[in-house]
Amino acid sequence: MxxxxxxxxxxxxxxxxxxxxxxxxxxxxxxxxxxxxxxxxxxxxxxxxxxxxxxxxxxxxxxxxxxxxxxxxxxxxxxxxxxxxxxxxxxxxxxxxxxxxxxxxxxxxxxxxxxxxxxxxxxxxxxxxxxxxxxxxxxxxxxxxxxxxxxxxxxxxxxxxxxxxxxxxxxxxxxxxxxxxxxxxxxxxxxxxxxxxxxxxxxxxxxxxxxxxxxxxxxxxxxxxxxxxxxxxxxxxxxxxxxxxxxxxxxxxxxxxxxxxxxxxxGAGWSDLGGWDAVWLESAPDADGNVCSERATAIGCEDTLLRSESPDLELVGIGLSDIIAIAMNDAVLVAHKSESQRVKEAVAALKARGASQAVQLPRDYRPWGWYESLALGGRFQVKRIVVNPGASLSLQSHHHRSEHWVVVEGTARVTVNDEVSLLAENQSIYIPLGAVHRMENPGKLPMVMIEVQTGSYLGEDDIVRYEDVYART
Known part of the structure; x- marks a missing residue:
């Protein structure tokens, strides 16, 4: 064995x-x-x-x-x-x-x-x-x-x-x-x-x-x-x-x-995908040498990799040769294929500037599912939260923000202090500042919720956990 x-x-x-x-x-x-x-x-x-x-x-x-x-x-x-x-x-x-x-x-x-x-x-x-x-x-x-x-x-x-x-x-x-x-x-x-x-x-x-x-x-x-x-x-x-x-x-x-x-x-084929040039090579380029994702279009291009990683973003290349272009909601990479090994230099430069894009994806994966920020202002943030079937967020409270939850897909079981509610699609609930609360998905399908945060501080470290099925502290 x-x-x-x-x-x-x-x-x-x-x-x-x-x-x-x-x-x-x-x-x-x-x-x-x-x-x-x-x-x-x-x-x-x-x-x-x-x-x-x-x-x-x-x-x-x-x-x-x-x-x-x-x-x-x-x-x-x-x-x-x-x-x-x-x-x-x-x-x-x-x-x-x-x-x-x-x-x-x-x-x-x-x-x-x-x-x-x-x-x-x-x-x-x-x-x-x-x-x-x-x-x-x-x-x-x-x-x-x-x-x-x-x-x-x-x-x-x-x-x-x-x-x-x-x-x-x-x-x-x-x-x-x-x-x-x-x-x-x-x-x-x-x-x-x-x-x-x-x-x-x-x-x-x-x-x-x-x-x-x-x-x-x-x-x-x-x-x-x-x-x-x-x-x-x-x-x-x-x-x-x-x-x-x-x-x-x-x-x-x-x-x-x-x-x-x-x-x-x-000798039957291998790659460690050590750079975008390797991804291009392993992605079966077409007759013109181009590789395009579903939301990318190449016009008059050759030997080029075009990838859009967002369902809402169309990437178009015109007259490009030996170019790599990767587009995401929060960052775009454009490089000559021969320089693809220098991408790590770009990451180092972004880190030095304190740019979160250097290390953090816009979608944050958690043991219960994931969330992404849709809008961020001085005293508010709007998030899309997806909770896997049977999963549960921790029982928690916040010192600096209140929250408003709107269910847009599925069903949510919500605890606010001593009250437990079952919310269906298009129903909402308000979580006051300091309230002890929890969100759960009791259904068989992913639950999608829009969260609106308001307050003086919106960082992820403003969480006091009381119970957590994933043993996070």
Whole structure:
């Protein structure tokens, strides 16, 4: 049995404005109708695969469970990192967790933000690599390169290895992201593969590698797991010990130092969607090289990506060549395709200016559903709130604002102090300043409400929670 370990704690700044710190790229629908996380979970499922073990951050824990439920999947467990410290501590926490049940557990470590079009071919490659991993080796997956790519790390195969083999091959070394000339040299040499960041090994072999090459991390992460707490089905790793773990990748901490390495070549298609140019490439451009979303139109354009992410916004490109244009309600990106890797510079510049668009989507996802701001003034705000069937907001009050709720779809059960009301469509209720209140959706369909806030302060931190089914504080 193979135990998938899905890592989904990254921020994905290179795909801004669709991917932001509050809702990174693995949860977005960039290619097709599913998120990258959902597609990854599906890929690593079926015969021979156990339910996935997920490692993520606190802000994403309910997004993970909701997106898994949407594709009718469950998780073996969800580990919550106190803070993101790159992949090395995350992988070790998963290995220790699996080893507690079975030291010989075969773990497939994979990012949750990659595109692999041929799921069957990838599962077959994993099965082909399994005997080598069960024998104690650390097997990494290498992708057959199709271009001189500077955005990926590389794997150099040992002399005599076959880059097209259907079984794991000996690995000479890891190579950092190259410049353009070096990338071309490696492509021409034909003995290099892209580093996919996917690994197959037993929990025992992984822990042994940490014992040899990163003992301090093993101590810190082990203590963090020992002090972990259960919370609504999640496992919260202990924060004090976790802070002692070095912030580094598994490549640097373990793989570049280990001697029991092998590489499994894979040539059936792969992308880590590391920039909008990769999204364009993986989205099947038309005869003119254009990719347009439903609300985008290209006139006289070539090799261009046009995406409108708002149902109320039409994006039109005229006479464009090699341009990326991404339009959202609160932010627009326009860039030459060759400069797409510089998007993270734009995010850094917005952060320096204090612009909320750098990290926060206009739609804020919560465990009960989501909301978005429709209008904001000095002493008022209008929100659209969508509450999932059976979900409930916390019992709360506010010091600085009153609220007026109007149900526009579905049914709401509303508590105001000691009074409970059932509101149907086109009914409303007023929540006075300081009143203890709660909103619930008792129905079978999503409930949509318009909220009008008025007061001297409208920040989200003006919430006093008394009860919360999601254990937020």
């Amino acid at each position: 193979i135990h998938p370990v899905l890592l989904c704690g990254g921020s994905g700044t290179r795909l801004w404005p669709l991917s932001r710190k509050s809702y990174p790229k693995q949860f977005a629908r960039l290619i097709g109708d599913e998120s990258l996380f959902q597609a990854s979970a599906r890929r690593l499922s079926g015969e021979g695969f156990a339910p996935p073990l997920i490692v993520t951050g606190d802000p994403f824990r309910f997004i993970v469970t909701e997106q898994l439920a949407q594709v009718e999947m469950g998780a073996k467990g969800i580990l919550i990192e106190p803070e993101g410290r790159n992949t090395a501590p995350a992988v070790l926490a998963a290995a220790l967790c699996l080893a507690a049940e079975d030291k010989g557990a075969l773990m497939l470590i994979a990012p949750s933000d990659q595109v692999i079009p041929d799921d069957g071919a990838f599962r077959a490659a994993v099965q082909a690599a399994a005997p080598r991993a069960l024998a104690g080796d650390l097997v990494t997956f290498g992708i057959a390169p199709t271009r001189a790519e500077t955005g990926y790390g590389y794997l150099e195969l040992a002399p005599g290895a076959d880059v097209e083999a259907a079984t794991p091959q000996p690995l000479a070394r890891f190579v950092e992201k190259p410049d353009a000339s070096k990338a071309q040299e490696m492509l021409t040499a034909g003995t290099y593969l892209w580093n996919a960041g996917i690994f197959l090994c037993t929990a025992k072999a992984a822990i042994a590698a940490y014992e040899t090459h990163a003992p301090e991390m093993l101590e810190a992460v082990g203590a963090s797991l020992a002090s972990a707490a259960r919370d609504l089905g999640f496992t919260r790793l202990g924060s004090e010990s976790w802070e002692r773990a070095e912030n580094t990748s598994i490549d640097f901490a373990i793989m570049e130092k280990a001697s029991n390495l092998a590489v499994m070549p894979f």
